[in-house]
Amino acid sequence: MIVVTGAAGFIGSNLAHRLAAEGRDLLLVDHPLTPAKCANFAGLSRFRFLDHERFLAALGTEVREAEAVFHLGACSSTTETNWDYLARNNVGYTRTLWEWCAKTGCPFLYASSAATYGDGSRGFDDRTPPTELTPLNLYGKSKNDFDVWALAEVAAGRPQPPRWAGLKFFNVYGPREPHKGRMASVVYQTWKQVKATGGMALFRSTDPAYGDGGQLRDFVCVADNVEHLLWLWRGPAPSGIYNSGTGTPRTFFDLAKAVFVALGRDPNIRFVDMPADLAGKYQNFTKADTTKLRAAGYDRPPTALEDGVRATVAWLEANAG
Numbered sequence: 001m002i003v004v005t006g007a008a009g010f011i012g013s014n015l016a017h018r019l020a021a022e023g024r025d026l027l028l029v030d031h032p033l034t035p036a037k038c039a040n041f042a043g044l045s046r047f048r049f050l051d052h053e054r055f056l057a058a059l060g061t062e063v064r065e066a067e068a069v070f071h072l073g074a075c076s077s078t079t080e081t082n083w084d085y086l087a088r089n090n091v092g093y094t095r096t097l098w099e100w101c102a103k104t105g106c107p108f109l110y111a112s113s114a115a116t117y118g119d120g121s122r123g124f125d126d127r128t129p130p131t132e133l134t135p136l137n138l139y140g141k142s143k144n145d146f147d148v149w150a151l152a153e154v155a156a157g158r159p160q161p162p163r164w165a166g167l168k169f170f171n172v173y174g175p176r177e178p179h180k181g182r183m184a185s186v187v188y189q190t191w192k193q194v195k196a197t198g199g200m201a202l203f204r205s206t207d208p209a210y211g212d213g214g215q216l217r218d219f220v221c222v223a224d225n226v227e228h229l230l231w232l233w234r235g236p237a238p239s240g241i242y243n244s245g246t247g248t249p250r251t252f253f254d255l256a257k258a259v260f261v262a263l264g265r266d267p268n269i270r271f272v273d274m275p276a277d278l279a280g281k282y283q284n285f286t287k288a289d290t291t292k293l294r295a296a297g298y299d300r301p302p303t304a305l306e307d308g309v310r311a312t313v314a315w316l317e318a319n320a321g
Helices: 010-021 035-041 052-058 083-104 136-155 178-183 186-197 220-236 252-262 291-295 304-318
Strands: 002-005 025-029 047-051 068-071 108-111 164-169 171-173 200-203 219-221 240-243 271-274
Touching: 002 052, 010 025, 010 035, 010 200, 010 252, 025 052, 025 136, 025 164, 035 178, 047 052, 068 083, 083 136, 108 186, 108 220, 136 164, 164 220, 171 220, 171 271, 171 304, 178 186, 186 304, 200 252, 219 220, 219 252, 219 271, 219 304, 220 240, 220 271, 240 291, 252 271, 252 304
Parallel strands: 002 025, 002 068, 025 047, 068 108, 108 164, 164 240, 171 219, 200 271
Antiparallel strands: none
8 A cells, every 4th residue: 555645636646646557555645625636536446535634643553554655745835824834734744754654664755845945045956955945935944844854863863764755846737736726837827827818927027137937947747756756766766855856947938838839829928016925935046956866866858848738738628628
């Protein structure tokens, strides 16, 4: 049995579908399901579901062992302001799973985030100690706090899972994210706006170093994130924290244009002011340094942006139109 938390969410549901295609027995964990998130289970037949609180209570009783725990569940809102909630849900919950995996000898793979890198002034290198990073928002802080804790546990020689990896996911896009609403990728936002209005509004730049639409992000297809997760579980890489991105930043304009092309339309892009709750907390540039992952032996090339967008738009047209 393999456990996937956040299994009705974006990355979690894509991982669940991949594991199900391999014939794996799955225990899927998430918050109480909404109709929008339930749609991400469409096509899955062999799984058991537990609410995230029930799952935590079941550790050691109903759930005594697992082949692996993929912990992708978290509050992922970059505008969340309730630190007590984030500390409990994103940090404390993850500690509990780490300790259970250490006790039972279960591999543990969890979602960190590129948000831990903050404004990027220290770069985007997964070899940088998390204690030297300053995230721009509380969500990023919660992810960084767990990374700090995990590395401190290892350094102190305290029990750890026999194999573990924290993945710093960059700007992920792909199938099964319509439920995320405002927090969904710009691929989905563009597709949705184009279908509704024929055009797309991108945020104006607030940094003179970047033109409107010229902000650069490491846009990574969710299929690549799933490959990274599975390879770090099965492969020869040492335990640790790894970037999960492409290593090639592209502009928001490139991304939006690719959606129009995938839809067979001419680009119709305008610019609007950035919302006040994002000003000062917005990453204008991200680029995953993938040296560590490549040095560990991972050699699969990343999905090209235009190919990933084309596949995502095809999925949206078939499933969310």
